[in-house]
Amino acid sequence: MASALDASSLAEDLLCPICLSLFRDPRMLECGHSFCAACLEPCVPKGQGRGLCPECRHPFALRRVATNWALCSLAEKARLLKLDEGAQPGGKGSGWSICLEHEEPLKLFCSQDEGPVCVICRDLPQHRGHDFLPIKNAVQKYQDKxxxxxxxxxxxxxxxxxxxxxxxxxxxxxxxxxxxxxxxxxxxxxxxxxxxxxxxxxxxxxxxxxxxxxxxxxxxxxxxxxxxxxxxxxxxxxxxxxxxxxxxxxxxxxxxxxxxxxxxxxxxxxxEEEEDGASDEGSSGDEDDSTDEDENVANGKEEEGDEDDANGEEEEEEDExxxxxxxxxxxxxxxxxxxxEAWQKMLGTIQADTVHDGSITWH
Structure with a gap:
């Protein structure tokens, strides 16, 4: 049994973190993590040469990804030894269906802990009151989801x-x-x-x-x-x-x-959809403000009115x-x-300042 557990532990180290199968054409990123070449493709946006490591989120350049030859060799040997084939539910083989703690087949799935357990695990205090499903039923349930x-x-x-x-x-x-x-x-x-x-x-x-x-x-x-x-x-x-x-x-x-x-x-x-809805409500409030600013323009405050118009255009574009x-x-x-033309008459005194919100004022 010790030998079986050692083989199980070895094969587990040779699983791709994405597809959970033995590595095929493993590629090692700059951060040191390795993934199957096919699993790594979706991590790089189409038309770009850079992506993020699925495990540590560290950026990597696609052109710098190298084949992990050592891992490739070990995975092929494990595949030849059939270390990736799990034991049958009723047996005690050296695959993935054996509880490492109790050496019993993992026939059940704990709905509360969301993990496979054996019949001995089911009767332990930490699983008291939990709901259990047969492995096949649990697989069907989550695949439907x-x-x-x-x-x-x-x-x-x-x-x-x-x-x-x-x-x-x-x-x-x-x-x-x-x-x-x-x-x-x-x-x-x-x-x-x-x-x-x-x-x-x-x-x-x-x-x-x-x-x-x-x-x-x-x-x-x-x-x-x-x-x-x-x-x-x-x-x-x-x-x-x-x-x-x-x-x-x-x-x-x-x-x-x-x-x-x-x-x-x-x-x-x-x-994101809730935030878009809140943004639309904010835009309606801004339109009321624009009405007040139009009244200010009628009183001679043309510059403030112009700024309001610019803000209104900005809000409209954000909505789009x-x-x-x-x-x-x-x-x-x-x-x-x-x-x-107007500046030629006041070149000696004109001065421009940029306000913190990005608008331009002249004085």
């Missing part, structure tokens, strides 16, 4: 992937827009070059600062979307593997973590894009405020 979750998991992944694509487009739009704006500023300052040299440099720095602040926020959100895409891809992949597995005991050993990931995926999507970061409307506001 996984099957029902495949559609929402796929929909959630598609949704965040679409947000990821649109965020990348907005970053490209930001680059194009700021380049055009900088060119426009340069052309106009050629006429006023002697007087406006310092002013020109200051305005370029303002645009650059707005760009960097906007880009930093965009890239931070893109990073979050990358991580979310990876997490949802891994969860979907693990769910599909769970539905196709023939190793029931190994499947149930990992079912607790798998169901936790499934619930986390679904609950996080629900939270959902939870992705759009190009900062302050950039367009900045361009519209460039009245070169």
């Amino acid at each position: 996984l099957k029902a979750s495949l559609v929402p998991l796929k929909d959630n992944l598609n949704s965040v992937t679409e947000d990821q694509r649109r965020q990348q487009e907005n970053i490209a739009e930001l680059e194009s827009y700021t380049q055009d704006l900088l060119g426009y500023i340069t052309e106009e300052f050629e006429v006023l070059h002697q007087i406006l040299q310092e002013k020109e440099q200051g305005m370029k720095e303002t645009v650059g600062r707005l760009k960097e602040e906007n880009r930093e926020e965009m890239e931070e959100r893109l990073k979050e979307l990358d991580e979310e895409v990876t997490f949802r891809s891994e969860t979907l992949s693990m769910a599909r593997v769970g539905l196709d597995t023939s190793d029931h005991t190994a499947f149930l050993r990992g079912i607790k973590e798998l169901m936790r990931r499934v619930q986390e995926d679904q609950s996080s999507q629900g939270e 894009d959902g939870d992705i970061v759009a190009v900062d409307p302050a950039l367009e506001e900045f361009k519209e405020s460039l009245d070169f």
